[in-house]
Amino acid sequence: MTSFLSHRAQWWADLPSARADILAGIVVALALIPEAIGFSLIAGVDPQVGLYASVVIAIVIAFTGGRPGMISAATAAVAVLVGPLVRQHGVEYLFAATLLMGVIQIAAGFARLHLLMQFVSRSVITGFVNALAILIFAAQLPQLIGVGWQTYAMVAGGLAIIYLFPRLTKTVPSPLVAILILAALSIGLDLPVNTVGDMGSLPQGLPLFALPQVPLTWETLRIILPYAVTMAAVGLLESLLTAQIVDDMTESDSDKRRECGGQGLANMAASLFGGMGGCAMIGQSVINVASGGRRRLSTLTAGLFLLFLLAVLGPLVGRIPMPALVAVMIMVSIGTFSWSSIANLRRHPPTSSFVMVATVVVVVWTKDLSLGVLAGVILSGIFFAAKVQRMFSVERSVSPEDGGIVYQVSGQIFFASVERFTRAFQTEPAGSRVLIDVSMAHFWDISAVGALDKIVLRLRRERNVVDIVGYNRASADIVDRYALHDKIGFQSGLIPH
Incomplete structure (x- = not known):
């Protein structure tokens, strides 16, 4: 110091x-x-x-x-x-x-x-x-x-x-x-x-x-x-x-x-x-x-x-x-x-105003500053996760060249978004070639990697050929370390971007 x-x-x-x-x-x-x-x-x-x-x-x-x-x-x-x-x-x-x-x-x-x-x-x-x-x-x-x-x-x-x-x-x-x-x-x-x-x-x-x-x-x-x-x-x-x-x-x-x-x-x-x-x-x-x-x-x-x-x-x-x-x-x-925070209740996002009011209520009710701040931090984290979990999209299309199925993934994939991410992939006809393009996506944690495993292994069990392309460096690192879909006897299809 x-x-x-x-x-x-x-x-x-x-x-x-x-x-x-x-x-x-x-x-x-x-x-x-x-x-x-x-x-x-x-x-x-x-x-x-x-x-x-x-x-x-x-x-x-x-x-x-x-x-x-x-x-x-x-x-x-x-x-x-x-x-x-x-x-x-x-x-x-x-x-x-x-x-x-x-x-x-x-x-x-x-x-x-x-x-x-x-x-x-x-x-x-x-x-x-x-x-x-x-x-x-x-x-x-x-x-x-x-x-x-x-x-x-x-x-x-x-x-x-x-x-x-x-x-x-x-x-x-x-x-x-x-x-x-x-x-x-x-x-x-x-x-x-x-x-x-x-x-x-x-x-x-x-x-x-x-x-x-x-x-x-x-x-x-x-x-x-x-x-x-x-x-x-x-x-x-x-x-x-x-x-x-x-x-x-x-x-x-x-x-x-x-x-x-x-x-x-x-x-x-x-x-x-x-x-x-x-x-x-x-x-x-x-x-x-x-x-x-x-x-x-x-x-x-x-x-x-x-x-x-x-x-x-x-x-x-x-x-x-x-x-x-x-x-x-x-x-x-x-x-x-x-x-000014009173006037800002209507101007600021509802979640921010709710966090502010909740912090005030908990502190005044309990007379414990630490409990109020803790409640505010938890609520802020929940609202942030809820907001970020919607910051991704999965678009399905058919390739005009070979008739293959292309999934274009973009946005943030992490523990709070994996359920919606998993549901975005459909059941494809057996024998299809499926390309998952993640060049505009980022995989943050092992929950995201687990969701990707689940999707790939399900599609392969239906006798489809699955390739994944476009990993950024950080996503490729975490997938290489924790993914299972390339380690249990199937073709990995990993094509780093």
């Missing part, structure tokens, strides 16, 4: 860019606190576990990740997986599973598993984004139920600042301005609104290095391995999808292979400093990019400023009003949702 030292442009540019990265990182750090506390509660651990994880992961991934400007921290996608492990075996086993999770992700980077993202269609990514936007918005609803009018007024005021302040100046990110103004009003007027401190106690001091206190036995490995594999897979899936989304937002490329290894190193470090596992966060990444964060400096600032907030300004941070952060997250959900 490329050293971060060779990417100086991803750290420093001119002063305005550096200032934008620093200010964006501050906004992200403030928004990370309630989410990290909430994810800790989901996992069944103390809030400091999620907060320390967010600090360490953000700092480490700033140096090791492959997508500058992307934010990684403790996430709900990982937190929902580890609840049973914590309840049954304790938090130390969570740290051990997170350590192993990191090792698996590093191995995935070396194995180039990031290339599997090539099989995730644009429809799936759009569905993933839309579902996440819906979940981000839904996560704010508990803060808007059973509260006083002051909360609604502050949320409305926060949204007004976020969307109107950039008309005055874009020097300072509007979400940061909204948080500071609403915090000052809440504290100064002692408004009856929920605060960050109401979500859980904030840790005191710095995270300490310590190895997981678990027995080094095969039994421990048996317990943590299933969780570690699942956490690693979900973490990489969400991280790589988020990286692709940030690529699109910034119109730049990223090193997905490096991102896999970087996520692994970050999670290993988190486990050694008393943190849970995590991955990239699309919501926080959108906040960062929208606030002007483009480089690694923004990610590093988020981690360092979060550490500063926890270690030095803990009591003050606990008084930040939740309506201010709710307004920021509503802005994120609005900005994340692909509104």
Whole structure:
């Protein structure tokens, strides 16, 4: 993996860019606190576990990740997986599973598993984004139920600042301005609104290095391995999808292979400093990019400023009003949702629209991003196979020269099209000369070769002479290796093109 030292442009540019990265990182750090506390509660651990994880992961991934400007921290996608492990075996086993999770992700980077993202269609990514936007918005609803009018007024005021302040100046990110103004009003007027401190106690001091206190036995490995594999897979899936989304937002490329290894190193470090596992966060990444964060400096600032907030300004941070952060997250959900996808439902092919909607439904219904993406990928594969299986034709004609039967095959022959391919050949009168011209066809797999065997052997049993002409090189190779019709005592008739 490329050293971060060779990417100086991803750290420093001119002063305005550096200032934008620093200010964006501050906004992200403030928004990370309630989410990290909430994810800790989901996992069944103390809030400091999620907060320390967010600090360490953000700092480490700033140096090791492959997508500058992307934010990684403790996430709900990982937190929902580890609840049973914590309840049954304790938090130390969570740290051990997170350590192993990191090792698996590093191995995935070396194995180039990031290339599997090539099989995730644009429809799936759009569905993933839309579902996440819906979940981000839904996560704010508990803060808007059973509260006083002051909360609604502050949320409305926060949204007004976020969307109107950039008309005055874009020097300072509007979400940061909204948080500071609403915090000052809440504290100064002692408004009856929920605060960050109401979500859980904030840790005191710095995270300490310590190895997981678990027995080094095969039994421990048996317990943590299933969780570690699942956490690693979900973490990489969400991280790589988020990286692709940030690529699109910034119109730049990223090193997905490096991102896999970087996520692994970050999670290993988190486990050694008393943190849970995590991955990239699309919501926080959108906040960062929208606030002007483009480089690694923004990610590093988020981690360092979060550490500063926890270690030095803990009591003050606990008084930040939740309506201010709710307004920021509503802005994120609005900005994340692909509104053009609604109009595209009628313009895009029905199968693409169905895949997108199905991905949204599964993610929102199960609240599991990995299940939604998996469903979308499977549906995309099924629709693609159904489409390609029709991309071939078989035309029968009679040769005017010798009266022989000629079958002209064109298109793609593979496992999904072999049944229709086989049915396209008729029963011919005994003694006929049959020529199968495959010069415009391609045989992809052993299922296609098997179908060709079936056709040729059936025609020969009817005492016909069968010749095949026109194989391209790839088709000839697979037929030579796996075909049976030229190996069981009949004339092969193979005439390579």
